[in-house]
Amino acid sequence: MDIDQRxxxxxxxxxxxxxxxxxxxxxxxxxxxxxxxxxVAMEFDGDAAMTELxxxxxxxxxxxxxxxxxxxxxxxGKLYYTLNGKNFVASGxxxxxxxxxxxxxxxxxxxxxxxLAENFLFAQCYSGEQASDNFTFRTVALKENWYLKKDxxxxxxxxxxxxxxxxxxPLRYTIDPxxxxxxxxxxxxxxxxxxxxQMMYTKGTLTAxxxxxxxxxxxxxxxxxxxxxxxxDGVTAVGLNAYVVRSGSQIAYSGSPKFDIEFEKLYKYALxxx
Numbered sequence: 392m393d394i395d396q397r398x399x400x401x402x403x404x405x406x407x408x409x410x411x412x413x414x415x416x417x418x419x420x421x422x423x424x425x426x427x428x429x430x431v432a433m434e435f436d437g438d439a440a441m442t443e444l445x446x447x448x449x450x451x452x453x454x455x456x457x458x459x460x461x462x463x464x465x466x467x468g469k470l471y472y473t474l475n476g477k478n479f480v481a482s483g484x485x486x487x488x489x490x491x492x493x494x495x496x497x498x499x500x501x502x503x504x505x506x507l508a509e510n511f512l513f514a515q516c517y518s519g520e521q522a523s524d525n526f527t528f529r530t531v532a533l534k535e536n537w538y539l540k541k542d543x544x545x546x547x548x549x550x551x552x553x554x555x556x557x558x559x560x561p562l563r564y565t566i567d568p569x570x571x572x573x574x575x576x577x578x579x580x581x582x583x584x585x586x587x588x589q590m591m592y593t594k595g596t597l598t599a600x601x602x603x604x605x606x607x608x609x610x611x612x613x614x615x616x617x618x619x620x621x622x623x624d625g626v627t628a629v630g631l632n633a634y635v636v637r638s639g640s641q642i643a644y645s646g647s648p649k650f651d652i653e654f655e656k657l658y659k660y661a662l663x664x665x
């Protein structure tokens with residue numbers, strides 16, 4: 392694994408230099424390993440983890456199953472990977488180009504140890520035990536500040552996959568700061584629903600908190616990490632499932648980093664890795 396680390400900028404893993412080939416990774420992810428993979432938790436313990444919210448905020452809708460024949464859901468899928476010797480499952484999205492995937496940084500690097508994940512497999516439009524196609528990661532890039540600052544504001548990563556997706560359209564993104572109050576759809580594979588076998592989505596309202604977006608009352612829990620937050624046009628991503636804050640046993644709100652100029656710098660850097 393070759394790692395390009397530029398202080399204060401980016402970390403990029405050239406995954407095509409791993410000993411395992413793409414075929415080996417496809418063979419590694421047997422149905423048994425997929426079934427036993429741990430859904431990634433999204434707990435947040437930072438200073439922004441306050442459970443009190445203004446009563447006027449409408450809670451998100453209960454999650455329902457997504458129609459994988461429609462955008463933005465066609466761009467989504469399950470993400471399998473190995474980190475610290477354990478197998479995990481999360482969510483991701485075809486993004487900007489047919490050979491790019493957007494996911495959460497915590498699905499790529501352990502922010503406490505700096506350990507990097509491997510054996511990435513993205514199963515687009517996963518449903519039951521089937522996917523429209525499966526992709527391995529060639530390269531994945533994230534902001535170095537995710538590990539250095541332990542800050543959820545940098546909890547995003549962009550991967551280059553081994554071939555072009557032929558299904559649906561890639562999501563786009565915006566860094567427009569004036570979108571607070573807009574309706575947004577959060578999607579992914581929370582294990583609480585159908586055991587994580589089906590893509591689910593919830594609709595809520597974007598609310599700003601510090602340098603994050605939050606969605607009050609979202610029930611998109613473990614397994615939905617990395618699933619995109621998409622505006623009502625069905626194609627424009629403004630965030631992703633990064634963390635949840637609980638009040639007792641209930642999720643008070645879910646949170647996302649804001650896509651801003653730092654996110655755009657990462658995207659432009661990822662373009663140089665193609």
